Each structure stands twice: as C-alpha cells, then as structure tokens.
Amino acid sequence: MRISQLSAVSGVPIPTIKYYLREGLLPAGEQTSATRAEYGERHVRRLRLIRALLEVGHLPIAAIRKVVAAVEDESMGMHRVLGTAHYAISPPVESHPDDEEWRRARAEADGLIADLGWQVDAAAPARDELAQAVLTLDRLGLPATGDALRPYAETAMRLVAEHEIRTIPLDRTREEAVEALVVGTVVHGRVLDVMRRLAQESASARIFGISEARHD
Amino acid sequence: MRISQLSAVSGVPIPTIKYYLREGLLPAGEQTSATRAEYGERHVRRLRLIRALLEVGHLPIAAIRKVVAAVEDESMGMHRVLGTAHYAISPPVESHPDDEEWRRARAEADGLIADLGWQVDAAAPARDELAQAVLTLDRLGLPATGDALRPYAETAMRLVAEHEIRTIPLDRTREEAVEALVVGTVVHGRVLDVMRRLAQESASARIFGISEARHD
Known part of the structure; x- marks a missing residue:
C-alpha cells in the first residue's frame, strides 16, 4: 500500500x-x-x-x-x-553514590532484592528507582525498610508468576512475541497502576465516604 | 528559623x-x-x-x-x-466520546468496575485511563476484555485491602495523615511499578536466561 x-x-x-x-x-x-x-x-x-x-x-x-x-x-x-x-521505560533517576544517605537507601533496595532471591542485573536502573523511593519514604518519616516494601514485592511477583508469565505468546513469530512482551510491560504496568488507584478510591469510599457526606 | x-x-x-x-x-x-x-x-x-x-x-x-x-x-x-x-496524579488522557471505538473501550472499563462492585466516582479520570489501555490492547490484537484485565484488578484490590488500608496513620494529626496518604499513593505506586519490572526481569532470567547464554 x-x-x-x-x-x-x-x-x-x-x-x-x-x-x-x-x-x-x-x-x-x-x-x-x-x-x-x-x-x-x-x-x-x-x-x-x-x-x-x-x-x-x-x-x-x-x-x-x-x-x-x-x-x-x-x-x-x-x-x-x-x-x-x-x-527504556525507567524514568531517569539521579544516582548519588557519594552521598551516605543515598548509599544506605541503595543498600536497603539491594538487600531486599537479594533477600527475595530475585535474579536482577547489578546495573538494572530499577535498583536506583527503588533506592530513590526508599530515600523519599525515609525523609518523610514513613516506613522505608526492605520489610516495609516487601508486600509490594510479593504482590508483584505473585502477579508475574501466576498471571503474566502465561501471557507471553510463545506460539507466535518472534516479532509478534517481542511486541506483545514490550507492550504488555508498558500497558499492563499502566493498567496495574490505574487499578490500584481505583481500588483505593473504592476502599476509601467505604471507609471514609459515609461520615464525610454528613459534613457536606 | x-x-x-x-x-x-x-x-x-x-x-x-x-x-x-x-x-x-x-x-x-x-x-x-x-x-x-x-x-x-x-x-x-x-x-x-x-x-x-x-x-x-x-x-x-x-x-x-x-x-x-x-x-x-x-x-x-x-x-x-x-x-x-x-x-492530580492521573496522566492526561484524551477522551473521545464521539468515537464508537472509544465508547466501546470505555464501556468495557466501566463494565469491569461495576462487575467488581467497586465504588468509583462516575467522573474519576482513572476510568478514561483504563479505557485508553483497553483501546490500545484491542488495537494491538491483545486481550482487552474486562476478564483479561481482571487479574490486575484482583491483584490491586488484594494489596489495598490486605496491606495499604492498614498503613493509613489515623492516630496522627490530620495534616500528617493526609500527607502520608498522598505520598503513599504516589511513592508506593512507583514502588509497585518498579517491583513488577524487577519481578519480570527475575522471572525472565529464569525462563530465557540460560538458553540465551548459549547463543552469545
């Protein structure tokens, strides 16, 4: 055409x-x-x-x-x-290897990944992303240890192991399989993020909703 | 100061x-x-x-x-x-209510939220975000029905109901509780997204890693 x-x-x-x-x-x-x-x-x-x-x-x-x-x-x-x-989809994170606070956050992130027994490249930018989140939570006085983040790790691995692994279309051509993998990573990542906010809104409506309506 | x-x-x-x-x-x-x-x-x-x-x-x-x-x-x-x-944290999504394809995607998103019995505002922008994802998956020939997205919804709700609900600091001042809620939504959303990519990398290393090394 x-x-x-x-x-x-x-x-x-x-x-x-x-x-x-x-x-x-x-x-x-x-x-x-x-x-x-x-x-x-x-x-x-x-x-x-x-x-x-x-x-x-x-x-x-x-x-x-x-x-x-x-x-x-x-x-x-x-x-x-x-x-x-x-x-490619990792947002840019500034690494600060000379900063003591940063090194502690990165060690916390690496420690959790090791404790989980996950096989992740030492140079994966997601390690710095996780360190950035740990640092931010810590600065705000919110729980920032590996243990505090473990529920997110377990949720993610359950989703990958019980669902996403099965959706890789290994029966298609390489190009189609690769496209599905890439799109799945990006689009389903957005889907999970949206679903979490929808679930939060629904849970919040149940917990806070009725008492708030009284003040309107 | x-x-x-x-x-x-x-x-x-x-x-x-x-x-x-x-x-x-x-x-x-x-x-x-x-x-x-x-x-x-x-x-x-x-x-x-x-x-x-x-x-x-x-x-x-x-x-x-x-x-x-x-x-x-x-x-x-x-x-x-x-x-x-x-x-505030929803990325801007263009809604296309005049477009038949868009309306179908939005109906699929709304149908899933209704099937789940979630209490979500009719004007929540997350509904359009979900519709956009449905539309994208559908255009790519990937599973795009509410049923195909249900594992993400169930994963999100389990995380919210079993973990996140308990972390709202209702014993602190309103300002502190609200800050924790807002930061938690944003930062833990990033944590979940990062964890999913790390879990995928680890699962992929186990599945594809060894056979790929042979071709190197």
Missing part, C-alpha cells in the same frame, strides 16, 4: 508517518520507483506499537527508538529485549 | 524555596519585620512533601499545587483529599 493508505489504515497522519521514518522508528517502505514506496502489514503493526508506547506508556521518542531497535534486532533474545524495554 | 536555615535543614536551595512561595506551594512564613520571615517545622515538612511529589511522583507543578491545596483545606475529608491526589 502507499503512504496515503498506510495513513488511512493506521489513523496516523502522513506528516507523522514521515517523521517516524526520519527518526528511524518506522522501517523504510519498499522503493518501487523514485517517488513511490510500498508499505505493508509490518508497517501497520509498527505504527500501532509506536502509538501504544506514546499514548499509554508516555515514552519519549528516544526511548521508543531504543525499544524499536531491540524489536528489530533478531539476534537479541527475549530476555535482553525485555531488559531493553525495561531500561 | 530564617529562610537560610530552612534551606540548610531541608536541602532545598533558597531560590527554589522562593519559587515555591511565589507559586503558592509553600505557605508564607510569619513576618517578624519588613524584611524577615520566620519558618517552622511545618515548612520543613511541606518541602519534603513537594520534593517527594517531584522526584518520585514526577508530578508537574500545577498538579502539586492542587495536592497542596487539598492538604491545606481542613474542611476537606480524607476521601476527598485522596480523590484530589488521584486526580
């Missing part, structure tokens, strides 16, 4: 498609003449992936470029693709 | 403190002369809250202003403060 059809099928405007082509997010079409290129199903799927990472993941273009490069690199196994996606 | 001491105690530079004062994030100090104002423990705590919402929550200043206003409004009950915090 031509670029105009690709735009119609995907709902992505032609200038945006051209921008993605320039930025290397979308592979070039097959050049059929000097001024024409043909696009296919693969381009439609890639546009959906980009849109998902943008609209639901709120990822910057640079992060999407890294994810797309991992999807395209067929020599990259599933574990490394997932790692690339994880690293 | 004077502004210089407030800066030393909180670790927030004086120009930043002045910016927060101008933006209404920090209440004015007590004016002791034409050029001097006194700050207290309350300002130290507020600066910690702002820093937590900025550094871990990645909230824009406008969102922090809304949260701070809710913390300061003593007539506002806990349920409404939590609601205000939830609304």
Whole structure:
C-alpha cells in the first residue's frame, strides 16, 4: 500500500508517518520507483506499537527508538529485549553514590532484592528507582525498610508468576512475541497502576465516604 | 528559623524555596519585620512533601499545587483529599466520546468496575485511563476484555485491602495523615511499578536466561 493508505489504515497522519521514518522508528517502505514506496502489514503493526508506547506508556521518542531497535534486532533474545524495554521505560533517576544517605537507601533496595532471591542485573536502573523511593519514604518519616516494601514485592511477583508469565505468546513469530512482551510491560504496568488507584478510591469510599457526606 | 536555615535543614536551595512561595506551594512564613520571615517545622515538612511529589511522583507543578491545596483545606475529608491526589496524579488522557471505538473501550472499563462492585466516582479520570489501555490492547490484537484485565484488578484490590488500608496513620494529626496518604499513593505506586519490572526481569532470567547464554 502507499503512504496515503498506510495513513488511512493506521489513523496516523502522513506528516507523522514521515517523521517516524526520519527518526528511524518506522522501517523504510519498499522503493518501487523514485517517488513511490510500498508499505505493508509490518508497517501497520509498527505504527500501532509506536502509538501504544506514546499514548499509554508516555515514552519519549528516544526511548521508543531504543525499544524499536531491540524489536528489530533478531539476534537479541527475549530476555535482553525485555531488559531493553525495561531500561527504556525507567524514568531517569539521579544516582548519588557519594552521598551516605543515598548509599544506605541503595543498600536497603539491594538487600531486599537479594533477600527475595530475585535474579536482577547489578546495573538494572530499577535498583536506583527503588533506592530513590526508599530515600523519599525515609525523609518523610514513613516506613522505608526492605520489610516495609516487601508486600509490594510479593504482590508483584505473585502477579508475574501466576498471571503474566502465561501471557507471553510463545506460539507466535518472534516479532509478534517481542511486541506483545514490550507492550504488555508498558500497558499492563499502566493498567496495574490505574487499578490500584481505583481500588483505593473504592476502599476509601467505604471507609471514609459515609461520615464525610454528613459534613457536606 | 530564617529562610537560610530552612534551606540548610531541608536541602532545598533558597531560590527554589522562593519559587515555591511565589507559586503558592509553600505557605508564607510569619513576618517578624519588613524584611524577615520566620519558618517552622511545618515548612520543613511541606518541602519534603513537594520534593517527594517531584522526584518520585514526577508530578508537574500545577498538579502539586492542587495536592497542596487539598492538604491545606481542613474542611476537606480524607476521601476527598485522596480523590484530589488521584486526580492530580492521573496522566492526561484524551477522551473521545464521539468515537464508537472509544465508547466501546470505555464501556468495557466501566463494565469491569461495576462487575467488581467497586465504588468509583462516575467522573474519576482513572476510568478514561483504563479505557485508553483497553483501546490500545484491542488495537494491538491483545486481550482487552474486562476478564483479561481482571487479574490486575484482583491483584490491586488484594494489596489495598490486605496491606495499604492498614498503613493509613489515623492516630496522627490530620495534616500528617493526609500527607502520608498522598505520598503513599504516589511513592508506593512507583514502588509497585518498579517491583513488577524487577519481578519480570527475575522471572525472565529464569525462563530465557540460560538458553540465551548459549547463543552469545
């Protein structure tokens, strides 16, 4: 199909498609003449992936470029693709290895991961993200030990082990499986976050709701 | 204490403190002369809250202003403060009520919340966030029904009901309880998200790790 059809099928405007082509997010079409290129199903799927990472993941273009490069690199196994996606979606955290407070927070985070027996790369940026949260809780005088955070770890691992592991589509092509893995990480992460806020609102309505209505 | 001491105690530079004062994030100090104002423990705590919402929550200043206003409004009950915090931390989602596809996604989200028996405001922005996720999954050909998302809902509610509910510090002052509630929502949301990625990495290392090493 031509670029105009690709735009119609995907709902992505032609200038945006051209921008993605320039930025290397979308592979070039097959050049059929000097001024024409043909696009296919693969381009439609890639546009959906980009849109998902943008609209639901709120990822910057640079992060999407890294994810797309991992999807395209067929020599990259599933574990490394997932790692690339994880690293790309991690919000930037300033590490402060010279600061005593920071080192304690990071040690608390590393200690919890070790206690849980989890296999996590020593350079995973999620370790710094966890340290940042520990530091923030500690500064606010809220429980910030590994033990205080353990319920979140156990909740997450139960979800992964009992549910998410089963949803990896190992029966599809590598590209489809990888896309599902990446999108699942991003979109289902948003789903879990939204569900937690909805569950909190519902629990709060039950606990505080009625007594508050009296003051209205 | 004077502004210089407030800066030393909180670790927030004086120009930043002045910016927060101008933006209404920090209440004015007590004016002791034409050029001097006194700050207290309350300002130290507020600066910690702002820093937590900025550094871990990645909230824009406008969102922090809304949260701070809710913390300061003593007539506002806990349920409404939590609601205000939830609304402030929701990423902006474009609602498309005229679009048939959007309406179906939103109906799927609303249907799941109703099936779960959750008490959620009809105007809660989290409903649109959930609809956006449903729409994205559906477009990518991934499972997008309420049933497919139910494991996330059940995981979230178990965490809230079995753990988070107990951590609301109802024995402290209203301001402290409200701050803990707001910070907990934001920071523990990040903790859960990080833990899920760490758990995924660990599970992925176990599943894919060894076979991938062979190809290296």
